[in-house]
Amino acid sequence: MPDAPPAIEVSHLVKNYAGVMAVNDISFRLARGEILGFLGPNGAGKSTTMRILTGYLPATSGHVAICGHPVASQPDAVKRLIGYMPENNPLPEDMRVSEYFYFRGRLKEIPRGKLGPRIDEVLELCDLKRVRHKIIGKLSKGFRQRVGIAESILAEPPVIIMDEPTIGLDPHQILIVRDLIASLRGRMTVIISSHILPEIEMTCDRVLIINQGRVVAQGTPADLRREILGRSSYQAEVAGDLTTLPALLAVVEPSLRLADTSEPDPLGFVTLTLTTASDTALGEPLLRVLADAGLRVRALSRAHPTLEDVFLAATRRSWDVRSDPPRKN
Amino acid sequence: MRHFFTLLSHELRMLLVSPSTYIAATAFLVFMGFIFTGILESYSRAPQENSPAHVFFQLFWLPVFFMVPLLTMKCLAEERRLGTIETLLTTPVTTTEVVLGKYAAAYCLYLTLWSATGGFFWILHRFASDARFLDSGPLLGGYLFVAVSGLLFIAVGVFASSLSRNQAVAGILCFTMLFALIIGGRFLQDSQWLDREVLQSVKAAVEYAQIFRHYEDFTRGVVDTRQLLFYFSSTVLALIFSILGVEAKLLHS
Numbered sequence: 001m002p003d004a005p006p007a008i009e010v011s012h013l014v015k016n017y018a019g020v021m022a023v024n025d026i027s028f029r030l031a032r033g034e035i036l037g038f039l040g041p042n043g044a045g046k047s048t049t050m051r052i053l054t055g056y057l058p059a060t061s062g063h064v065a066i067c068g069h070p071v072a073s074q075p076d077a078v079k080r081l082i083g084y085m086p087e088n089n090p091l092p093e094d095m096r097v098s099e100y101f102y103f104r105g106r107l108k109e110i111p112r113g114k115l116g117p118r119i120d121e122v123l124e125l126c127d128l129k130r131v132r133h134k135i136i137g138k139l140s141k142g143f144r145q146r147v148g149i150a151e152s153i154l155a156e157p158p159v160i161i162m163d164e165p166t167i168g169l170d171p172h173q174i175l176i177v178r179d180l181i182a183s184l185r186g187r188m189t190v191i192i193s194s195h196i197l198p199e200i201e202m203t204c205d206r207v208l209i210i211n212q213g214r215v216v217a218q219g220t221p222a223d224l225r226r227e228i229l230g231r232s233s234y235q236a237e238v239a240g241d242l243t244t245l246p247a248l249l250a251v252v253e254p255s256l257r258l259a260d261t262s263e264p265d266p267l268g269f270v271t272l273t274l275t276t277a278s279d280t281a282l283g284e285p286l287l288r289v290l291a292d293a294g295l296r297v298r299a300l301s302r303a304h305p306t307l308e309d310v311f312l313a314a315t316r317r318s319w320d321v322r323s324d325p326p327r328k329n
Numbered sequence: 330m331r332h333f334f335t336l337l338s339h340e341l342r343m344l345l346v347s348p349s350t351y352i353a354a355t356a357f358l359v360f361m362g363f364i365f366t367g368i369l370e371s372y373s374r375a376p377q378e379n380s381p382a383h384v385f386f387q388l389f390w391l392p393v394f395f396m397v398p399l400l401t402m403k404c405l406a407e408e409r410r411l412g413t414i415e416t417l418l419t420t421p422v423t424t425t426e427v428v429l430g431k432y433a434a435a436y437c438l439y440l441t442l443w444s445a446t447g448g449f450f451w452i453l454h455r456f457a458s459d460a461r462f463l464d465s466g467p468l469l470g471g472y473l474f475v476a477v478s479g480l481l482f483i484a485v486g487v488f489a490s491s492l493s494r495n496q497a498v499a500g501i502l503c504f505t506m507l508f509a510l511i512i513g514g515r516f517l518q519d520s521q522w523l524d525r526e527v528l529q530s531v532k533a534a535v536e537y538a539q540i541f542r543h544y545e546d547f548t549r550g551v552v553d554t555r556q557l558l559f560y561f562s563s564t565v566l567a568l569i570f571s572i573l574g575v576e577a578k579l580l581h582s
Contacts, residue, residue, distance in 0.1 A: 018581075054419045058580065076421055084419045090412030094347065106335045107420040151416075 005068030007032045007159055007189035008053065013062035015048050015213075022048045024213035025062075030206070032067075032158070033186040037204030038193035041315055045213040046193045047087045050161050053191070054084045066159055080109070083152035087163040089145055093137030097128060097147055100136060101154060108155035118154065126150040127176055141168040149177060153184070160184065162192045166199055178203050197308045209314045217314040224310045233259070233275045233303045234282065239268040240295035248293050252285045253278050269298055332422045336430030340404075344438055353399055357392060357442050364388055365449045380464035382450065383548050386471030390511050390540075393482055394504060400438055401486025402500035404431040405575060409494040418579070428487065428572050436483045443475050467548040474547035478540065481560045482507060484567035491574030511540050 008030040015023040023045040030036050040046050051057040052064060055075040063070065069077040092100065098119060105115040123129050126146045131139060136147060149165050165181075166174050174196075181203050184190055194200050200207060201221045209217040209224070217224050242261075249256040253276055260273035276282060283300060290297050344350045368384050371377065377384070405428070408414040417427060450468060489503035490496075514535060517523065523532045536542070543556045 051415075056415055056419050056579065076423075079419060079421045082419065084416070086412060086415045086419075088412060090416060092343075092411070092413055094343065099342075103335070103339050104416075104420070107332055107417075107422055109331075109421060 004032065005065065006030060007034070007067055008036075008191070009063075009065045010049075010053070011063045013049065013052065013064060014060045015045070015052060015057070016060045017048075021213050023052070023059075026210065026213070026215050028208055028215065028218060030189055030191070032189055034206060035181065035185055035190045035192070035204045037200035037207045038191055038210070039197070039200060039207060039311055040193075040210040044210045044315075046210065047163055049210070050084075050163050050191065050193065051086075053161055054082055055079060056084075081158055083155060083157040083160045085148045085152040085162040085165060089148035091136050091144055091147060093135075095136055096133055097136060097139075098123075098132045100147070101151065104151050105154055110155055118156075122150045122154050125153075125180060142170060142173050145169055146173070146177070149180065153180075153188075156188075158188055160188050160190045162190070164193055164195070166194060166196055174199065197311055209311060211315045217310070221310075224314070232278070232282075233273060234286065234300065235303055236272045236274065236286070236290070236300045237269045237298040238272055238290060238295050239264075239270070239298070240293075242270070242295075244293060245272075248289050249274065252289050253282055256282065256286075269296075273303075330426065332426045333430055333433075336422070336426060337433050340430055340434030341437060344434060350438065353396070354442055354445070357396055358445055361392060361446050362449065364391070365446075369453070380467050381453065382464060382468040382471050385446075385449075386467070386474065386544065386548060389471075389475060389478070389544065393478075393511070394507060396439070396442065397482045397486045397507060398489075398500040398503040400435045401483060401490050402496045402503060403490070404435060404487060405490040405571070406494050406496045406499040409578065410496075414575070424572050424575050428491070428568060428575060432483060432487045432568060432571075435487065436479060439479050439483055440476060443472070443479070447472075466550050470548040470550055470552075473552070474544050477547075477557060477560050478543070480564045481510075481567065484564045484571070485510065488567045488571040488574065491571040491578070510538075514539050515541060 006029045008028075010029070011027045013023055013026045014021070026045070026049060028036075038046050038050070048057065052059045053066065053071065055071045055078050058072065063072075065071065066078045066081050069081065071078050095103070101119045101122065102115065105119065106112075110118060123132055126149055128143065128146055128150060131143055134143075136144065139147065145165065145168055149162065152160055152162060166177050169177060178199065181190055181192065185205075192200070192204070204221070206219065207217075207221055207224055208215060245258060249258065255277040257275055258272060259275045262271040264270045274286075281302070283302060287297060287300055365381075365385060368381050372381060405414075408417065414427075418424065485506050486503045489506060490499040492502060493499045517535045518532075518539060522528070523535065537555070538559065543553075543559075546553055546556065
């Protein structure tokens with residue numbers, strides 16, 4: 001379906017809470033089957049944006065459409081297309097897990113005949129079979145979280161919106177959730193918000209970083225790294241005479257600079273941090289030049305900036321931007 | 330309305346598995362039992378003018394004041410406090426269906442509790458074996474009055490619950506509103522300043538809304554459509570306000 005509308009389309013979304021700008025002119029599109037990671041410090045407007053996407057909160061201005069249905073004018077159609085897990089995952093305390101799924105399935109208009117098998121399937125997927133007859137209020141945090149996740153995919157909606165799904169899970173459970181979300185890739189469009197950055201990096205096709213209600217960066221994790229950090233860096237452990245080093249580096253690549261030099265360790269090796277604006281792999285030429293100059297090289301590695309660095313850089317940069325003119329639009 | 334029955338059966342099921350329902354029901358029956366015993370004792374001492382059913386239902390406001398807040402204070406306030414209203418309203422369910430489902434469940438429980446008091450009259454009938462004690466007119470009229478006025482009382486409770494996320498606040502609010510409705514109307518009617526010429530229409534309105542007057546009519550077998558209209562229309566109004574209350578809280582959450 002080449003002419004099908006995108007799964008999620010948000011343009012110039014603004015949300016005001018009693019004079020406070022929670023979301024300020026956010027625009028993005030998400031194709032069907034993509035997984036979007038929503039990043040931002042606390043209070044950046046992540047949850048507000050998600051609530052507007054679900055139709056739970058009205059937007060102050062802007063346009064939001066899910067699979068071509070505008071949220072503002074067709075909330076009922078939109079609610080049939082989404083599975084939503086809110087922040088802090090609210091669940092009724094005094095229901096059994098299977099009862100809860102049955103109730104939610106009926107509300108989500110799953111036909112009675114299909115509901116039983118579908119509940120079994122979802123319980124199996126989220127590893128909840130053992131607790132299906134337990135009372136939700138007595139479950140541990142990890143189980144509750146998985147009940148919330150399972151509930152959001154129960155009706156197999158084309159769009160799934162999860163607000164911090166992996167909060168409070170142990171590493172093993174995070175792995176299960178990650179596999180679960182990855183298994184939805186291609187079939188369902190997923191938006192997840194999280195503070196756990198490696199999590200987002202591993203599962204998401206695209207990342208959207210917002211701060212103070214604005215989009216500060218978006219793209220694939222690799223794009224973001226390049227765009228925000230703008231350079232690669234190398235670390236080398238070298239021993240020998242370092243006076244000729246700047247000249248040697250210029251031979252390898254004109255933009256290669258020595259950023260930092262550590263104190264020599266007992267064996268006489270110093271750790272050098274080199275930065276470059278170039279994107280090509282410089283490991284091999286660098287190694288050759290250093291060896292030819294008679295330096296002893298013990299280690300050379302290209303540093304991989306994590307999404308965490310990108311996130312910190314992006315949000316810091318937007319704070320700087322915001323600090324000079326407080327009212328831009 | 331296709332989700333109404335799903336929500337109603339869910340709410341009823343939640344009421345049936347919750348111990349607080351049974352505690353409330355037991356307390357209610359013990360309380361009403363004491364009242365009934367008191368009435369019977371006074372009848373055994375001296376002959377009375379009215380039938381026991383008449384006196385019994387005359388005290389309808391006592392259980393209403395404590396039962397209705399207890400039954401309804403939880404329904405919307407709890408959903409909001411836990412945040413489950415968010416998951417509820419992001420399914421294809423309308424606010425109207427949610428409010429009506431909770432209202433209907435609370436009303437069913439209210440009716441069930443009152444109908445349990447029918448047992449008292451059955452025992453009286455069984456052992457007194459005197460038809461005079463069981464005047465079926467006031468008895469049916471009394472139950473009809475309880476059923477019709479309950480529509481409004483429960484709706485007021487649901488409305489109070491939609492205003493607060495704190496159950497205690499919702500309960501006290503409900504109690505205050507019911508008090509103003511039932512006792513306040515009586516005070517207003519007796520007050521002197523309403524006798525002025527200018528306020529005649531207000532006085533007429535207050536008289537129209539006298540819940541004790543409605544009760545007297547019902548037990549005498551007079552089912553006035555104006556009174557039925559009063560209860561039905563004010564119930565609808567209270568429910569519309571509850572729906573607006575829930576939605577207004579969403580806009581300003």
